[in-house]
Amino acid sequence: MTVTPATPATPATPATPATPAERVAEHLNRALHDLMDAHPDLHLLGEDITDPYGGAFKITKGLSSRFGDRVRSTPLSESAIVGAGAGLALAGGQAIVEIMFADFAALAFDQLLNFAAKSVSMYGRPVPVPLVVRCPSGGHRGYGPTHSQSPQKHFIGVPGLAVLELSPFHDARALLDHALATRRPSVLFEDKVLYTRRMFHHGVVDELFRFEPPAGPAGVARVHLDGVEEYDCTIIAPGGLAHRAVEAMRTLLMEHEVLCELLVPARLYPFDLDGLPPRGRHVCVAEDGTAGGTWGAEVAARLYPGLWGRLTRPITLVSAADSIIPAAPHLEREVLVDAPAIVRAVLGAAA
Amino acid sequence: MNAMVAAEAVPRVAPPADDDLDRLLLIRHFESALLRLFGEGLISGTTHTCLGQEYVPVALEPLLRPDDHTLSNHRGHGHFLARHPGEAGGLLAEIMGREGALCHGVGGSQHVYHRTFLSTGVQGESLPVAAGIALRLRAAGDGRLVCVYIGDGTLGEGSVYEALNMAALWDLPLLVVVENNGIAQSTPTARQLAGTVAGRAAAFGVPYRRVESTDPAEIRAALAAPVAAVRETPFPLIVEFITHRLGPHSKGDDTRGPEELAAARAHDWYGRYAEAIPERFAAADALWRRRVADLVAEVSARPLARWEAS
CATH class of the missing domain: 3.40.50.920 (Rossmann fold)
Incomplete structure (x- = not known):
């Protein structure tokens, strides 16, 4: 086979000196700011997510300062965090909840499998449950057996539950908006190393x-x-x-x-x-x-x-x-x- | 049934209000009909009747607003019928998988969602959900509350304590009703619950009331102020009803001996009202027996429920 490396194409827009794309963590944080601003009925729950800490991975930084009680740091209670998120959604609100490490989503599995995912259909009619459960996942950080897993596969095949993953190619605001707009629960996995990388923009990954x-x-x-x-x-x-x-x-x-x-x-x-x-x-x-x-x-x-x-x-x-x-x-x-x-x-x- | 409960004084008998007696008898005959229908093979799956415990939701009903949320459990028919007596046909159709079912026959006995009433079948699962709903109601600030029914057996579930902790920390308008019927499926409460319900409430700094009466008026008098405080403060409240399950856990699975069952029956409002107000009771009893029989006949004749999977 013959390989002809493509000539690096000129990026679509940068006539001005290229500004580096934002890091994925900043991008996701901005998406959450925009969503909270756009949806007064949206609530965020999670462990240590309020300022000044702003979450274990700083994804929720600035949100509690800006949006007050709609952003709540919770006790260490994954089951109740997800259940409360479903309750907020059932009562006419919307919820994004953060599980500090995806590994801990196991503690909320009943709420996801038996309540949030089922409640959209088990009452015989479509019941809206706009809920996103964010789960920082993945290894390569030396956190060991219970803080490094990518447990996506355990959430696959659950009727009514969408499994999403953060990507450097997908706009996080649009993805979260979409997930909530389906009126069904989703689990969003977010690779922890990806947080530190930059988004790709202008259609360019690298010179190849x-x-x-x-x-x-x-x-x-x-x-x-x-x-x-x-x-x-x-x-x-x-x-x-x-x-x-x-x-x-x-x-x-x-x-x-x-x-x-x-x-x-x-x-x-x-x-x-x-x-x-x-x-x-x-x-x-x-x-x-x-x-x-x-x-x-x-x-x-x-x-x-x-x-x-x-x-x-x-x-x-x-x-x-x-x-x-x-x-x-x-x-x-x-x-x-x-x-x-x-x-x-x-x-x-x-x- | 332990000796302490059996030794309790039998409560005084005050004539019930018409509305209370109607609801009590509707639930009694509804539940009795279900056991009969199971026996005849006309209902499939499982059911958990609240025979003996009917007075709990009936007593609470006037303390609740129509727009309060109610979260119920596996033993939830009484909770529902006390709130929506006019929907007995829809509930029966749900249990029988017939047209007009509240949830198109998908949820069945344990999974009913109608207006602000919602039941689920996994123990302890509803409390976190109730906390979330209560958080939303608290933000609305219009005095609504969430009433969640659990049993003594549910207190073994960790989710209960996660949610109680949140409810107390966040000042949530959450009324937790513990129906302590002394037995969790087949296990006596004394062998599955350490300490006391009061002690568990105290651990979270949550106010607690114990109710031993089976008299709706007396129960309301005791609970009106604390339930009003749940709305107005707002803050959670745990009410423990010392109650008695007359029937099996589900159907034909009662392992209790004759003495224990007799002790439970000694607390039954049905026999006491029959004795205290014989003529009025007999007339009302016959009326509801007939109404439920008519309902069973009518719902049994309906076509099967249809579900368009969403």
Whole structure:
């Protein structure tokens, strides 16, 4: 195969000196400010989310100072935080609640599975429950087995519950607005390392890759090479993995002459590709969760009927090891997904 | 049933108000009809009747506003019928999966949502939801409250305490009614609840009232001021009713012996009213027996409920 690295295209708008895009944490914080301002019926609940602390990851900074009692720091009570969020929604309000670490969402599983998700339909008519449960997730920070997980897969397949993930390609305000507007509960996973990275803007990922923004707020963003229509591999990954996937794509292109595109959905479940068929002859689904019963398996099951006969090999699934996540950085690295793991998976499938 | 409860003095008998007697008898005959229908194989699934406990929601009814929220549990038919006696047909249709069901037959006995009444089937799940609703009502500031019914068995659930803590911290208009019927499914309360309900209320600094009476007027007199304070302060309140479950947990699963059941029956308002106001009671009893029988016949003849999945 011949690789012709695309000439870096001129970004669409920056006639003025390029201002760096905002960091994802700032972007999400601004989205919450805008939402609270736009929706007087919106409430925020979570542990330590009020000022001056502003949340364990500072995502809610400034909100309590600006919006008073509509922003409440709660006791350490995940079940009651989510249940109260559902109650606020049932009583005609809207709620965004923060679970400090996604790992702790397990403590709220009954409220999500048996109440919030069911209440939209179990009373025989659509009952609006505009509720978003924000869950900072993911490892690579050395926090150890109970503060590093990506438990998305445990929330997949629950009737009435959408599973979303923050992405550097998706506007957070639009995504949250959309989630609330569905009048159904959602769980939004937010990769903790992603918080520190910058949003991508102006259609440019780097000097090699471009991106098309999603068609809708929860749609699929596509990262591609300028002018390339056919790919060796389509990688599908949630937003938290986007930077690692792009790094892998760069290595695959520059060192192995393997052309990849990347599809990043903001809505992991229910999953659909938003009218963007994979253009690769091979598909690789990457995620941060542990192996077994994965999101990738769900994606593969959804894609096979449409791609059968066109794929040159089975869909490859990349996930963290079937393991707890150790605290020591060198041990943690062994079980989590990094760019080389994606490179190995794509090359291994091609071998 | 423990000795302490069995040794309680049998309460005095005051003639009930017409409206109270009507609601009591509606619920009694409704629940009795359900057990019969189960026996005849005409209802599927499960049900939890409140036989013996009917007076709790009937006594509370005039203390509640129509726009207050009520959150109920698995044993919720009485809670509903005390609030919405005119919707007995809709509730029966819900339980029987017939046309006109309150929730199209999807929720069944334990999952009913009608106006501001909502029931759920998982123990302890409703208290956090109630706290959220109460937070919204508190912000509205118009004196509405959330009344949430739980049982003594529910006090084993951690969510109860998460929500009580929040309710006290945030000054929420939340009325928690604990129906302590002395038995959680088959386990006597003494073997599943350490300490006391009063002690648990005190731990959160939440006011507590204990009600042993089964007389609606007497209960209201005792609770009117504390319930008004829930709205006006606002602040949560826990009311523990020492009550007695006459029937099985669900159906045919009562493990209690004859002595325990006799002790429970000694507290039943039904026999005491029959004795205290024989003629008036007999007439009302016959009236509601017939009305419920007619309702059962009418609802049984309806087509099956249809649900368009959303």
